[in-house]
Amino acid sequence: MALKMVKGSIDRMFDKNLQDLVRGIRNHKEDEAKYISQCIDEIKQELKQDNIAVKANAVCKLTYLQMLGYDISWAAFNIIEVMSASKFTFKRIGYLAASQCFHEGTDVIMLTTNQIRKDLSSPSQYDTGVALTGLSCFVTPDLARDLANDIMTLMSHTKPYIRKKAVLIMYKVFLKYPESLRPAFPRLKEKLEDPDPGVQSAAVNVICELARRNPKNYLSLAPLFFKLMTSSTNNWVLIKIIKLFGALTPLEPRLGKKLIEPLTNLIHSTSAMSLLYECVNTVIAVLISLSSGMPNHSASIQLCVQKLRILIEDSDQNLKYLGLLAMSKILRTHPKSVQAHKDLVLQCLDDKDESIRLRALDLLYGMVSKKNLVEIVKKLMSHVDKAEGTTYRDELLTKIIDICSQCNYQHVTNFQWYISVLVELTRLEGTRHGHLIAAQMLDVAIRVRAIRKFAVSQMSALLDSTHLVASSTQRSGICEVLYAAAWICGEFSEHLQEPHQTLEAMLRPKVTTLPGHIQAVYVQNVVKLYASILQQKEQAAEPEAAQDVTQLMVDRLPQFVQSADLEVQERASCILQLVKHIQKLQAKDVPVAEEVSALFAGELNPVAPKAQKKVPVPEGLDLDAWINEPPSDSESEDEKPKGIFHEEEQRHAKQQLPEADEEELARRREARKQEQANNPFYIKSSPSPQKRYQDMPGVEHIPVVQIDLSVPLKVPGMPMSDQYVKLEEERRHRQRLEKDRKKKKKKDKEKKGKPRHHGSLHTESDEDITPAQQVDIVTEEMPENALPSDEDDKDPNDPYRALDIDLDKPLADSEKLPVQKHRNVDNSKSADKEDVPVVEKKIKKPKKKEKKHREKEREEKGKEKEKSSKRKKKKHKKEKEERSKDKKKSKKKKPPSDKAAEPVENGALDEEPLPPMSSYCLLAENSYIRMTYDIQGSLQKDSQVTVSVVLENQSCSFLKNMELNVLDSLNTKLARPEGSSVHDGVPVPFQLPPGISNEAQFVFTIQSIVMAQKLKGTLSFIAKNDEGSTHEKLDFKLHFSCTSYLVTTPCYSDAFAKLLESGDLSMSSIKVDGISMSFQNLLAKICFHHHFSVVERVDSCASMYSRSIQGHHVCLLMKKGEKSVSIDGKCSDSTLLSNLLEELKATLAKC
Known part of the structure; x- marks a missing residue:
């Protein structure tokens, strides 16, 4: 064994490590893939050895290769082996590799559970730390569920290093296993007060990330x-x-x-x-x-704006951008504070950073007023002329249009100026927003009736100009304005000065070079123009002139009939036949103008957005059903159906084109170069500087070309916007003088004999400026029986949606984190048998109660309704099992009034807009001051309520030294400052200038809340004005209703049913007749004023829940009949319930 270990150590000396691998890859740049393939073969051999050091070295090299983009998923099991090494340096390599290549689809990831749990409980903090770090990268729902309890235990570790990592990884666990959030949250909350600043920062980070997605759950x-x-x-x-x-x-x-x-x-x-x-x-x-x-917080706003100005003036581009971003938020609510810094925002338009220029443009959109619109647009137009790059220039063009058209053109006072601006914008070459300019021209011409004559004259000049028609060959979108120009001239042809000239311009041969959709509009509006001319000529008794116009149409229309565009061809063919028929009738001296004009009678109003979507589907039409059955899988896939549309055929044709040879490519290249050379708008590549200097001719060789000054440098008939700026300034000046004259005349009548001194300066507000033309709000057309559009649902794939959890609700037994336990073989069977019924009871019992509850409600509505509701219930279940088409069909067959009632938990259905409601009630008022109040309690303080009193100064005096005093009762006492007696008042911590209001809060201690009561009180204050100071007082009665002790608390239907069946609650009921208010508004009013939350709603029945500050449960069941409302209540205290029902009765009596 010892010899084997020695041999292994010697072999390792000759193994390639990570440095050798990197060096080898750099030395084999030409055949890198081949070299890496050899290295992978070597690594596979190393992974087969028993020595863990060799395996760790191999996994380290694989980790580097994975960074280069090579797949190492085949080595997942070997990575787990290295993760289980006892030595920290090897373990770290394993966890690093796992963090890079493991994911939810990795098969062997389930094998890591026990190993990670072992590392988490390791006595070495570094083993635990590396396990937490690695786990955060590859945590799955199963791992999160199995290890959540172990990680939560580490949040109380003695080492701050471990506590910090455990707190941070809990965020990843919450995302994968949202059920762990509620049980883990109390401990996470404790970490906010951890003595170690790192742990505290980690807890703040996790909670802030959670709250950023669902902030309402973290208000506590x-x-x-x-x-x-x-x-x-x-x-x-x-x-x-x-x-x-x-x-x-x-x-x-x-x-x-x-x-x-x-x-x-x-x-x-x-x-x-x-x-x-x-x-x-x-x-x-x-x-x-x-x-x-x-x-009023104007001082705070001014401070923010001043600090943001410092950021914007900073040389750091990032700070400048953030300053502009924050300034745009202030602009929404306090535009006047930002408008004072208009000069600074305009300076940002000259910034070299395009993102800052775009952000400044967004700010200008909100800074516009009637007074400065012309100035801002003029500045933007100057930037359009010198803008580099089409992207920024297009953005400028869009912003000019957005600024002028915002809020129904409320800032535009002279539409002649605006149309001239739009016409100037048509001179831009290369823009992609020609359709935007066209849309604005159409919108203004349709909605501003007074401007139509001027608009028609400008559009006819556009049609007569050649630069727009020529631009169509340069792949430019600016020719789109011809679409609008042709439509306006055709629709409002009665305003044309020279209709015959415009007709000829629209029938020029060059028009056929325009895009097909523009040609189609030309053809359609040529007929409108022709009908108008025909009527003029017949009324003037000029039959020969009328025949000449008809002959012109017959001669020019064939060029459109030959168009490649199907739409143009079809329209032109129909119109040509119509004109030929008119020509035959004219030859017989038959008057035809009236009949031709009747073809275009009436106005074309804009169609509402989503009009097609809102068309109701006819009964019996199933849009989901197959028109033709799809082909079976057995059919040959090689046979492709022939495309029935032009684009599809074209696409298939393009795919089958053979590759061009070298000669063909060279010929095409020469043709493209020739085309670019002849194109005056194409920027040619310049020669090298040295060659350009050598070839530069002398001054005497420069050719001088005489400019023909008879040719105008601007498009004829199109006036510049500057002249309308001057006209508008003169109009405003006349308007101002007229108002001053009327004002002076009126005041002279009121005060005769008194000398008046008029200031030379006159400040003019936006309201003083009246527009030269009024905008008509044209009603957008909708289809008959249009359906309301449904709101878009939230994204079902949102990973943060599952974390929207109520954290204030008490923790249920079923929500505890799963803990791994040793299996007891002897008791496993008996335990299973005992556990199952208990679980079923817990789940089913509330459902049974809910079912009884609903059936009881429905029995009171009569047998017929009960039968229909049962029938619909069955139908609803059937619908769920059927396909979506059957579901839609059955819904269409049911009338709207007989829809099956769907229960709604923790909220009400949005049927109609709710009326505005305020919780503040009038306390007292006199000529000096007005007092309104609201009482609010908190579940955390069972013997206190806070009374918020809004004090509003209604006089011209300055109110100071305000003091509020209340005569205490045995049950309710005002909380006074320390050292004060029961007779002393509580000073109000502010003063009130004239016309200002502010809010003061006073705390009262309460012993019993089951009875309503009133306390007498006095507000004393000093009123100071020019004549002196007076001591004043205002008496009031503060009413503490039982409702003011309730706190709106959400309750789910399961807990609500369990509460009702407990038998600990007292019961009472009331009934109020003569109620006409809708159930939706009635429910909202009771929930708002009496602090209830909706548990469940079915048709005109709703169950509600609230809780008092002393823990009393209050449950209500409200049912609405035709003209009456009945409320059944249950509460922990019978006295509190009867008083609450009396207050509810008083509220219902006002409805």
Whole structure:
């Protein structure tokens, strides 16, 4: 044995290690694949040896080859052997190889379970650490389930190194095995207060990643994170926590008010740009989430904007980009704060980084107003002219159109200017967005009736110009505008000054070089134009002129009949026959203009989006059924059906083309070079600098070409947008003077004899500027009996969807993590027999209760409804088993009113929009102040409630020294500062300037919550104005209803059924008549005002649940009849239940 070991050690001296392998690959560049193949053969021989060191060396080399892209899955079993080595250096190699090549499809991965468990319980922290690191890369659902308990135990390890790794890998375990989240979460939460900062950072990281996907489940951790944020000095941890608060704030606006101050302090104090950005980002999210009734936070917004300006002005491109990104978020809610920095954003358009220019463009979209639209578009147009690269230029063009057309053209005051801008954009060569310009031209012409005459004149000039027709040969999209120009001139031909000239322009031979879809529009609109001219000529009694126009049509239309495009050919053929028939009638002096014009009577309105999708499917039509049965598998696959479409035939034809020989390729190359040489828009390759310098002629040899100035340098008939800018400025100036004159005249009548001093400067708001033309909102056409479009479901493949788990719900017995136990042979049979019935009972008992519960509800609705519902239940089961086509068929046959009721858990069906509701009630008010309040409890504090009081200053006085006092009762007492007596009031921690409101919170201690009660109180304050200060007070009565002690708590149907059958609850019921409100709104109102959550809803019945701050369970069953509502209630306390039902009765009486 000793000799064998010595021999093995000697052989290892001559084995190739990783360095030799790398050196060999570099030396065999020409035949690398062959060399690596030889190395793999050698490695396979090494893996067959018994020496673990040789195997580890072989696996190390395989790991390197895997990085080069070679498959090493065949060595998976050998990798597991190396993983099981007792020596750490070998074990590390095995885990590294496994982390790179193991995945869920690896067959032998199940063999690693026991080995990993052994390493996790190893006394060496490094063995445990390498096992955790490797496992994180190849964890599967089975491994996660089997090892979750072992990893959770390591979270309490004595070594911080292990605790940190165990906390981090738990995130991967949660993703693969979501059922482990709830049992592991309490221990994960404990790690937030771990003494080691590394472990604490790991816990923050894991919880923040979980909360980023499903933030609502982590609201209860807000106090703990707030404490961490105010005490931690680790910038990385602060960034993570602040990001989490940014996600939580929209769900709980009250949290935002507490965050403003510490975040503002961090913004002032930190020098780290990354932390500064996250603070600003979260402050923005907080201010967006705060409601309009809260105090004005303009100071915080200004601070954020100032700090973002520093980021944007920084030389670091990344900071500049982030600054612009955050500025766009502020722009949505506080546009005026950002508009002041318009000059800075415009400067960013000159930045060399294209991503920064694009981000600045996005900002400009929201900064536009009626006053600055023209200036911003002018600046963008100048950038279009000098833009390098088609991508950025196309983005500029898109942004110009988006800026002008946003919000139904609300910022455009002069549409003549806008159309002239669009016409200027048609001069761009090489753009891909010609269709965008065309769409805008069509939209403006259709919706702004007053501008149609001007639009038609510009479009006729476009049709008459040759540069757009010529551009079609350069594969440019700008010729798309001719589509719009032809349609507008045809549809609104009554506005044309020279219709005959436009007709001739549309019938030119060059038009046939345009794309087929544009030619088709030309042909169709030529007839409209022809009908208009025909009517004019007949009304003017000019039959010869009418015949000349008809002859022109007969002469020019054949060129379209010969088109290769099927659409053009078909339209032209039909129209040519129509015109020839008209020519015969004209020869007989028969008037035809009226009949031809009748072909195009009425307006063409735009069709609504998704109109085709919303067309109801006719009864009896099954869209999923086969029209022709698919061919059987036995048929020959070589026989391919002939393509019935042109494109398909063309594609097959291309596949069968023989390869061209060298002579053919050379001939094509010469032809392409000749074409490029003749193309004035193609940039030719320049010769080398040396040759160019030698061939450069002298100054005297430069040829001078005389420019023919009779040829205009711009397209004739198309005015520049600058002249309309001047016209618009003059119009606004006249409008301003007219308003000033009217205002002065009105004030002179009111106050005669008083001298008035008018300032020379006049500030003009957007509301003062009235547009020259109004935009008509044209109703988009929809098909008859259009169906509402369904909302898109969430992505079923989202890996984070399974982690949307309620973490506040108590842990059930079935949710405990599986623990590996030794099998007891003697008791295994008896244990199995005993366990099975218990499990069945636990699962089935609530279902039985639910079934009884539903049947009881349905019995009260009458026998007929019961029968129909049973029939539908059977049908529903059958539908599930059938194919999807049968399912659709049966659904169509059922009338909408007889749909089978589907139970909805933890929420209500979205039937109709809910009315706005507020939980704040009026407490008291006088001429100085208005008080509204809301009472909220918490399950964590069973003897306290918080009263939030919003104080609003309704006077012109400044209110200060406010103090609130309440006369305590034996049951309810106001929590006062330490050292205060029961007669002292609680000072309000703010002052109220005129017109400002703010919120103060007061804590009350409660002993019993089963009865409602009222407390008398007084708000005293000092009102200060120009005349002096006065001491004022306002009396009020604070009403503590039983509802105010309830906390909205979700409850699932299984737990709800178990609670109802326990027999520990008292029962009572009420019935209210004369209810006309819909069941949907009624349910929402009760849930909102009385703090209930919906457990299950079936038709017009719903079960609800809530819990009091002292742990009382409240269960309700609400049923709605035609004009009445009945509520059956069960509660832990009968007095509390009767009082709650009385409050519900009062609420229902108002509905």
